[in-house]
Amino acid sequence: MINNKVLIVKYLSALCLLAVSLGFVFSKNAKPADAKxxxxFIFTDDQRYNTIHALGDDQVITPHLDGLVQQGTTFTHAYNMGAWGGAVCVTSRAMLLTGMSVWDVYQEEKDYxxxxxxxxxxPQQLKKAGYETYMTGKWHVRQKPDAIFDHVVHERPGMPNQTPAGYNRPLSRTDTIWQPWDPKYEGFWKGxxxxxxxxxxxxxxxxxxASKKDTPFFMYLAFNSPHDPRQAPKRWVDRYPVDDIKLPLSYLDEYPFKEEMGAGKDLRDEQLAPFPRTPYAVKKNIQEYYASISYTDxxxxxxxxxxxxxxxMENTYIFFTADHGLAVGHHGLMGKQSMFDHSMRPPLIVSGPGVPKGAKRDQNxxxxxxxxxxxELxxxxxxxxxYFHSLLPMIKDKNRKSPYSSIYGCYTSQQRMVRGDRYKMIVYPEANKVLLFDLVKDPEEMHDIAGAPASKAILKDLKKRLLEQQxxxxxxxxxxxxxVNL
Structure with a gap:
């Protein structure tokens, strides 16, 4: 009996030692329940909301972003609020890094x-909360990043150098002087x-x-791509034969209000392709745009x-978006300086612990x-x-309403926009023009219904919303x- 008791004690002691030993092994990777x-944060430049295969473009090849869509929740109607100048990314990034709305940060950025x-x-707020902060890539904010991040590597300017050969092209199928894989033009290949x-x-x-530490980290990874010059290895350009590229449904040779809206021949982005646009020139630009996106993917x-x-991975949240969209031939435009969805809407994907997989949220x-x-995390x-609000309540509850009753948009003093769940109103002050689109029936924004008698009540409502937003x-x-007459 005594021997049995001794054996039991020895057995229990051995189990305890084993448990302690295993506990030590597991504790190196284990996280306390309250671990942050x-x-x-993965940020691209000039990437339109539907330029991910899983989000609606069956031409573009993006297997890794498709996987992120499958592993997370996508906000299908995310917007950039607008810009005070042609470099829309400057305004977008200023709002992102400060949290201030467009005209407030316009005043603030004069002296940060x-x-x-x-x-x-x-990043400063996250540092205060115990995060180690990293940054690499495009910056383009009027404040040195090393003042607000712990680590800064390869701070890049607003865009890689564009060369004269990269503009007003291609003029024809035989115009092959500039090639996106040729390092002699430097740009993305510089260095x-x-x-x-x-x-x-x-x-x-x-x-x-970071894998060797327990400190929580924040990574700000800012790609310059797919901004022009849209350069990528030849193997990716070859995956997109130009004759297979589909023209946008809203393709136009020229947009009738391009000058009044500030997107005319004097705007740098619009000079990338010839005026008037041609189907071949637009397809060629799309080819290079897709190749750049695929290489980024x-x-x-x-x-x-x-x-x-x-x-x-299991304790990391990933946020993917871009600073705005890009026209690349939609409505006869090439840039992002418009109030159309193709220019204002980027993709927005969130993945991480507890985030529903393969889910969509259509709140604005x-x-x-x-x-x-x-x-909040x-x-x-x-x-x-x-000014801005957490997405987490809508991630947790798909029926949760957006914190915004309407979405506001602006570009310099030449464009204003407001949209609700269904209708969008665009104002071009210099053209004395008001446009109205039914985004349910006309998601490509091709049919202006502002002059229809049935639109009077809709315009009156959107006028009220726009003035409130202003x-x-x-x-x-x-x-x-x-x-005044709406």
Whole structure:
């Protein structure tokens, strides 16, 4: 009996030692219940909302972004609020990093010193909450990133250098002087390695370092692609034979209000293709746009694979978006300086612990809501100056209403827009023109119904909404002459 008791005690002691040993082994990767999640923000430039195969474009090849769509929740109607100048990305990024709405940050960006001192930038708030912060890639904000991130690698300018040969092309099928894979024009190839690959290389280094630590991290990975010059390896360009490219449904040789809306021949983006547009020139630009997107997708795949191998994936939230969309031939336009959805809407995907997989949310939101979403994840009280809202309530509850009753849009003093769930009104003050689109029946925004008798009540409602938005957002543009008769 005594021997049995001794054996039992020895057996239990051995189990305890084994449990302690296993507990030690597991504890190196285990996280306490209240551990803050890691956050990776992946940002592209000039990427339209539907330029992911899984989100509606059956021509574009994006297997890794398709996988992110399947593993997460997509907001199908995310918008950039607009811009005060032709470099729309400057305004978009200023709003994203400060959380301020368009005209408020326009005033603030003249001198960011007060906001900097108050630690009011996005990465600064995450640093205060215990995050190690990384940044690589495109910046284009009037504040040095090394003042607000712990680590900055390969800070890039607004765009890779575009050369004269990259404009007003192609003039014909025989116009082959400029080729997207030719390093002699530098651009993305400057330095020897394509900048898109450099961002991924940097990210892999960051992830490797982070895998050895328990500190939560925030990574800001900003690709310049698919911004022009839309350069990519030849193997990707060859995947898109130009004759197989479909023209946009809204293709036009010229947009009738291009000058009055500020998207005419003097605008840099619009000079990329010849005036008037030709089907071949538009198809060629789309070919290079898709090749750039596919190459970016390939590099994003490398990042996601490294994250999986690091053991950090299960406690990491990934946010993917772009700073706005791009026309590339829609409505006869090439750039992003318009109030059409192709220019204002980027993709927006969220994946991570507890995020529904393969889900869609069609609430109207702003891409800058990502900042507020990360604050909620990190347990940060949203600062008073932040206009935007967390996406998490809508991720958790698909029936949750958008925090925005309508979406506002602007471009300099030459364009204004407001949209609800179904209708969009665009105003061109210099043309004294008001357009109205039914986005349910006419998602490509091809049929202006402003003059229809049945539209009077709709226009009156949208006028009220736009004026309310202008007051709320401190937009001082007087639209009385254009809206007085609505």
């Amino acid at each position: 999640p890691n956050i990776i 010193s007060k906001l900097l001192a108050k630690q009011g930038f996005w 020897g390695t394509h900048w898109t690959q450099v961002v991924a290389d940097d990210a892999l280094n960051f992830i490797d370092q 390939e590099q994003i795949g490398r990042i996601l694979d490294a994250l999986r191998k690091s053991g950090k 939101v702003y891409l800058q809501d990502i900042m507020a979403s990360t604050y 990190a347990g940060i009280k949203k600062p008073d100056h932040v 007051a709320q957002l401190h937009d001082e543009l007087d639209l009385t002459p254009q809206l």
